[in-house]
Amino acid sequence: MPTATPGVRRRGRRTGIPYVFLAPAxxxxLAFFLAPIGYAGYLSLRKVRISGLGLGRGSRTEVFAGLENYRNAVTDSELWSGALRVLGYGALLVPTMLGLALLFALLLDRPRAQLARFSRTAIFLPYAVPAVIASLLWGFLYLPATSPLNDLLVRFGLPEPDLLGTDAVFxxxxxxxxxxGVGFNMIVLYTALRAIPPELYESARLDGCSEIQVALRIKIPLLAPALVMTTLFTMIATLQVFSEPMTLAPMTNSISSTWTPLMKIYRDAFATDDRYAAAATSVLVAAITLVLSLGFLRLVQKRAFGQEH
Amino acid sequence: MTRTLGAKILAVALGVSLVAACTSTSNDDPEEPTGPVELTFWSWAPNIEKLVDRWNTDNPETKVTLSKQAGGADIVTKLLTAAKAGNPPDLAQVEYQALPTLVSNDVLADIAEQAKPLKEKFSDGTWRQVTLGTDAVYAVPQDAAPMMLYYRADLFTQYGLTVPGTWEEFAQTARTLRGKTKKHFLTTFSANDPGWFAGLAQQAGANWWGIDGEFWKVTVNDAGTRKVADYWGGLVGEGVVDGKPMYTPEWNKALNDGSLLAWPSAVWAPGVLVGNAPATKGKWAMAPLPQWTAGENRTGNWGGSSTGVTAASKHKAAAVRFATWLNTDAAATTMLVRECAVYPAARDAQSGPALASPPDFFANQADFYPLAKQIADTAAGVTWGPNVNVTYETYQDAFGKAITGRTPFGAAVDAMQTATVDDMRKNGFTIAG
Structure with a gap:
């Protein structure tokens, strides 16, 4: 009996207060995540129906479209060629980005690394530049007429490359x-490296390991969880590539308005006023991203986090 | 304690909503109230606030509140969204080609009853853009943008070129120039600027949309458009005209350093050149656009905008009064020219005192504006369709592809037609044929 009373009191308290604290979150x-997603889902099932010339009052109505928008999205060759381009983009970007980030992180983590602090900041700094600004900067460097590279080549009588040409633009x-992106991933990996107990290196060195062997046999295996995370982030960022091609597009004929799936969504929503198609494609892209991310996690989980299970 | 506070808040809230309810009933009155009204106005013209201030000083009973907007396509998206949310402004500046899109979304009102008499103040071509060739009037024209040819007079002399009067001569000039130097192009064909291509096509008699009773006619790949596309496709393919887009850092540089000798553009070009090629001041001259047949006098429009009244406005009559004053009153149009660098659509204003002397950038061409007015009168009118945005987007992709892939431009024009018709069919517009 005496033990019951505090229990009841505790439960009484529990009913109200936690909800108050939870409420803001x-x-x-609900308001900024679930509701917009729900609304996008709703819009993706709707379409516009116009009667006659569409000029009179009330000649435009919104009707239920079923899965029509999804059908149109799935059968749109532009969307798939964009998706294919993004896959190729990811296949090139993800390994290169993580390879470079890992290399830089390992180099910086070397004992007696010189200028480590400066190099770390220098490599990280581009991450602080917004993608739009970065694309504008690079755009100037790419455009034959404004590029200092082309200027040099012409001076030596060499042929000028058009870095925004059809194939080069990719x-x-x-x-x-x-x-x-390299700088950000490098910092994540470098931080993970610093968290590895130094005794491990010490005993490895006593056993006669060279620095390269330490890196290959101790550092990289222990970095696996961090590598998985950075790979996942990079993959998701890849699927969402938008700002860079969008900013470069007005400078060249080589980037169409449907160059990546997100650019197509943007075009549908804001340039051709078909928010219904845009909603359906958004839902599709979100679903594919989710499946790919979960699939990747499942694939590597055992290997990377094996010791935890 | 808390309960009384809550009650107080509730009472205040109720009071406020009651007051709000009262105001809104009086606003809903179809008989436009005669008392003071307040209008909201969206515009992107620079310094337009000076005109609004002037109106407010002279018309304290009709107070206009300005909200500055981003121009072009952005304002259309914003207007569509605002109208959907139920709170659009009373008036908005809108480009001509966006009018049908906004009318078909029930954003703009038909103001024919009040605005019909304004017809005679504008050229037929301009007026047709706000009526879509019907009995309705969807906006009051603000600025006209007749196209003309701008060229570097100094470089033309240097390379011994004469100003081409026909497109055939223009092509010859382009070839002659390339024969003399590999550093320059006569001009560039831009896959980024559908409005520019539309203007060139209008000159050749293109008319992409039309209304025939209860049907839309869509002919984006008509003979005129095809002729223009084939012509430029030939020149780009031959390598005598550049194929790089306009409005890029590269293009700015080309205008500045003379890599491009000519620019078929509109009457507002001096404003662009001042900003993008300041070093070339005084070196340019303006001539009518080359013609398809010698002796003809025709041109098209590249851009231009109007003032529309929204369907949701509760003070349409007052709004039309303001739009009329803004775009046709002598004092107002003078200010439009001087303060906002607008080339007025109203014909009287085109020969008004504000346009007596040439733009600073063309100080050497005293007859700049008299010539511009002559050209403006020859601008072909067109009917815009309800999905110009789709046609324009397709232009950029299809011509970009044609230039990079070195394929004929005719296919790009066909792609525009197909995309336009498909989009209209999908949405349920009735199309003839």
């Missing part, structure tokens, strides 16, 4: 993303 989550965009 829950309300924000690598031009990858380069911008690489320039902006």
């Amino acid at each position: 829950v309300i924000l989550f 690598y031009a965009v990858v380069n911008i993303a690489l320039w902006g």
Whole structure:
């Protein structure tokens, strides 16, 4: 009996207060996350129906469209060629980005690394430059007429490359993303490296390991969780590539308005006023991103976090 | 304690909503109230606030509140959203080609009853853009943008070129120039600027949309457009005209250093050149656009905008009064020219005192504005359709692809037609044929 009373009191308290504390998070989550997603889902099932010339009052109504918008999205070759381009982009970007980030992190983590602090900041700094600004900067460097590189080549009588040409533009965009993203991933990996107990290195060295062997056999395996996380982030960022091609597009004929799936969504929503198609494609892209991310996690989880299970 | 506070808040809230309810009933009155009214106005013209201030001083009973907006396509998206949310402004500046989109979304009102008599103040071509060739009037024209040819007079002399009077001569000039120097192009064909291409096509007699009773006619790939596309496709393919887009850092540099000798553009070009190629001041001259047949006098429009009244406005009559004053009153149009660098659509204003002397950038061409007025009168009118945005987007992608892939431009024009018709069909517009 005496033990029951505090229990009851505790439960009485529990009914109100926690909800009050939770309320801001829950309300924000509902209002700015679930509600927009729900609205996008709703819009994706609607379409416009116009009667006659569409000029009189009330000649435009919104009707239920079923899965029509999804059907149109799935059968749109522009969307898929954009998706394919993004896949190629990811296949090139993710390994290069993580390879470079890992290399820089390992180099900085070397004992007696010189100018470590300066190099770390210098490599990280581009991450602080917004993608739009970075793309404008690089755009000036790419455009033959304004590029100092082309200026030099012409001086030596060499042929001028058009880095925003049909094929080159793909690598031009990858380069911008690489320039902006390596620093961030390097910092994440470097921080994870600093968290590894130094005794491990010490005993490895006593056993006769060279620095390279330490890096390959101790550092990289222990970095696996951090590598998985950075890979996942980079993959998601890849699927969402938008600012760089969008900013470069007005400078060249090589980037169409549907160059990536997100650019197509933007075009549908804001340039051709078809927010219904845009909503359906958004839902599709979100679903694909989710499946790919979860699939990747599942694939690597055992290997990376194996010791935890 | 808390309960009384809550009650107080509730009472105040109720009071406020009651007051609000009262105001809104009086506003809903279809008989436009004669008392003081307040209008909201969206515009992107620089210094337009000076005109609004002037109106407010002279008309204290009709107070206009200005909200500055981003121009072009952005304001259309914003107007669509605001109208959907139920709170659009009373008046908005709108480009001509966006009018049908806004009318079809029920954003703009038909103001024919009040605005019909304004017809004679504008050229037929301009007026057709706000009526879509119907009995309705959807906006009051503000600025006209007839196209003309701008060229570097100094470089033309240097390379011994004469100003081309026909497109055939223009092509010859482009070839002659390339024969003399590999550093320069006569001009560039831009896949980024559909409005520019539309203007060139209008000159050749293109008319992309039309209304025939209860049907839309869509002919984006008509003979005129095809002729223009094939012509430029030939020149780009031949390598005598550049294929790089306009309005890029590269293009700015080309204008500045003379890599491009000519620019078929509109009457507002001096304003662009001042900003993008300041070093070339006084070196340019303006001539009518080359013609398809010698002796003809035709041109098209690249851009231009109007003032529309929204369907949701509760003071339409007052709003039309303001729009009329803004775009046709002598004092107002003088201010439009001087303060906002607008080339007025109203014909009287085109020969008004504000346009007596040439723009600073063209100080050497005394007859700049008299010539511009002559050209403006020859601008072909067109009917814009309800999905110009789709046509324009397709232009950028299809011509970009044609230039990079070195394929004929005719296919790009066909792609524009297909995309336009498909989009209209999908949305349920009735199309003839």
